[in-house]
Amino acid sequence: MTAPTSPGVDLPMRVKFAMYFRLLAMQGSWNYETLNGTGIGFTMEPALRYLPGGLDGPAYRAALARESRYFNAHPYLAGIAVGALVRAELDGVEPARIERFRTALAGPLGSVGDRLVWASWLPFCSLVAIGVYGAGGSPMGVVGTFLLLYNAGHILLRAWGLRIGLSRGLNVASALGNPVLRQGPQYIGCAAALVAGVALPLALQRVAGPGLGLVGGIIGAALIGILLLARLREHAEGWRIALGVLAIFVLYSVLT
Amino acid sequence: MSLIEALPIALLGALLGLDVVSFPQAMISRPVVAATLAGAFIGHPPAGLLIGVVLEMIALDTLPFGASRYPEWGSAGVVGGALFGAQPHGMPGALPACLLAALLTASISGWSMVVLRRLIAIRLEQTRDRIEEGSRNALLSLHLSGMSMDLLRGGLVTITAMMIFAPLVRAIVAIWGSDSAPSRAVVVVIAAIVAGAALWKVFHSVRHVLWFFLAGLLVWVGLLVTR
Numbered sequence: 001m002t003a004p005t006s007p008g009v010d011l012p013m014r015v016k017f018a019m020y021f022r023l024l025a026m027q028g029s030w031n032y033e034t035l036n037g038t039g040i041g042f043t044m045e046p047a048l049r050y051l052p053g054g055l056d057g058p059a060y061r062a063a064l065a066r067e068s069r070y071f072n073a074h075p076y077l078a079g080i081a082v083g084a085l086v087r088a089e090l091d092g093v094e095p096a097r098i099e100r101f102r103t104a105l106a107g108p109l110g111s112v113g114d115r116l117v118w119a120s121w122l123p124f125c126s127l128v129a130i131g132v133y134g135a136g137g138s139p140m141g142v143v144g145t146f147l148l149l150y151n152a153g154h155i156l157l158r159a160w161g162l163r164i165g166l167s168r169g170l171n172v173a174s175a176l177g178n179p180v181l182r183q184g185p186q187y188i189g190c191a192a193a194l195v196a197g198v199a200l201p202l203a204l205q206r207v208a209g210p211g212l213g214l215v216g217g218i219i220g221a222a223l224i225g226i227l228l229l230a231r232l233r234e235h236a237e238g239w240r241i242a243l244g245v246l247a248i249f250v251l252y253s254v255l256t
Numbered sequence: 257m258s259l260i261e262a263l264p265i266a267l268l269g270a271l272l273g274l275d276v277v278s279f280p281q282a283m284i285s286r287p288v289v290a291a292t293l294a295g296a297f298i299g300h301p302p303a304g305l306l307i308g309v310v311l312e313m314i315a316l317d318t319l320p321f322g323a324s325r326y327p328e329w330g331s332a333g334v335v336g337g338a339l340f341g342a343q344p345h346g347m348p349g350a351l352p353a354c355l356l357a358a359l360l361t362a363s364i365s366g367w368s369m370v371v372l373r374r375l376i377a378i379r380l381e382q383t384r385d386r387i388e389e390g391s392r393n394a395l396l397s398l399h400l401s402g403m404s405m406d407l408l409r410g411g412l413v414t415i416t417a418m419m420i421f422a423p424l425v426r427a428i429v430a431i432w433g434s435d436s437a438p439s440r441a442v443v444v445v446i447a448a449i450v451a452g453a454a455l456w457k458v459f460h461s462v463r464h465v466l467w468f469f470l471a472g473l474l475v476w477v478g479l480l481v482t483r
């Protein structure tokens with residue numbers, strides 16, 4: 001299907017769309033051996049058909065094999081690597097240099113993405129949704145707010161990553177200095193703390209129901225529990241403790 | 257709950273289980289979304305939303321960092337929402353029992369993701385030579401089979417959990433001995449503790465974070481006073 005392309009030639013829009021769509025499924029073969037390496041190969045595959053020799057040509061097969069090896073990146077920022085590696089392969093960069101680039105890029109893409117998305121944007125959006133619930137929001141309102149807000153960031157971040165990777169190629173490292181990636185977690189963290197202060201008590205009030213309210217005992221027990229659990233930090237998983245306490249309470253309520 | 261009744265719920269669990277890692281990671285698998293959707297499937301979205309919000313607070317404790325092992329909230333949210341939506345309104349034991357079922361499902365489902373990842377690694381080992389030769393078919397086959405197995409995994413976890421927990425929760429709710437107020441209070445305290453500690457764990461290194469939290473609390477107090 002493909003004609004060989006010369007260095008610097010831009011890919012058709014439909015190929016970029018195909019790569020973007022595959023980015024959404026990039027972790028489909030995530031495993032403990034190659035992490036998301038095979039996913040990187042899977043995502044790049046439509047663009048590699050534009051290598052000299054086309055689909056199944058020697059250049060295509062060598063590049064596909066190379067790009068399907070071990071790689072680790074945050075899935076939302078993997079587009080940066082995918083775009084940059086596609087550009088490098090199409091520009092005929094030597095394989096050894098591509099290997100070095102893959103090794104160098106993997107760590108930062110994982111840690112920056114984890115800080116920005118999993119440790120900032122996701123909890124922030126969760127807290128906003130919890131706040132909408134606490135303010136009396138309907139099921140549609142809460143779910144709609146969460147999905148629209150979260151995915152506005154998600155979809156834009158993936159698109160930005162792929163675009164910046166394709167345009168900068170192996171010079172993409174400077175993109176990781178983008179203010180959103182560097183300062184974003186700090187600002188989002190502050191916003192999340194502000195939202196948490198309002199949203200959690202409001203939502204807990206609504207869960208407790210009109211007959212109960214947030215009485216002193218509940219607040220006291222919650223504060224003591226938070227302090228204890230926060231002190232334990234890495235040594236205890238809160239959800240496991242919740243599971244244990246809940247199991248004991250259910251057992252008690254059934255047996256009495 | 258019969259197998260036929262559980263099938264649509266299992267399908268929802270499969271689709272939302274797929275979202276956790278494989279496709280499209282749009283967070284439709286977050287408990288607040290999954291449980292509300294499952295509640296809507298049962299015909300009671302507000303009940304699904306209520307348990308979804310509680311699960312969401314607990315889920316703040318387990319963010320999906322890299323290769324770490326974490327509970328899977330997509331299928332668990334579906335199970336929690338469907339179970340709680342099916343309970344008669346005002347039963348004191350319904351929320352704690354359904355929450356416990358959802359947390360157990362999350363734990364088991366998290367383990368099933370580890371098994372899936374090992375299975376994909378075994379399949380990768382079997383096709384490694386072909387992938388090293390640049391075989392497109394081998395790579396696509398590995399990737400698509402991984403996604404298919406993940407879809408199947410979510411569906412199996414959900415249907416198994418529904419078949420086990422639906423009668424169990426009904427029985428627990430029927431013989432529940434605690435009053436309504438303490439039953440709710442226990443759930444509220446658990447959610448508050450886990451969410452509060454989780455947020456501290458995530459954000460404690462952010463500058464001035466405590467001041468922002470206190471400012472938020474002041475806004476809440478203001479709302480309480482003015483309401």
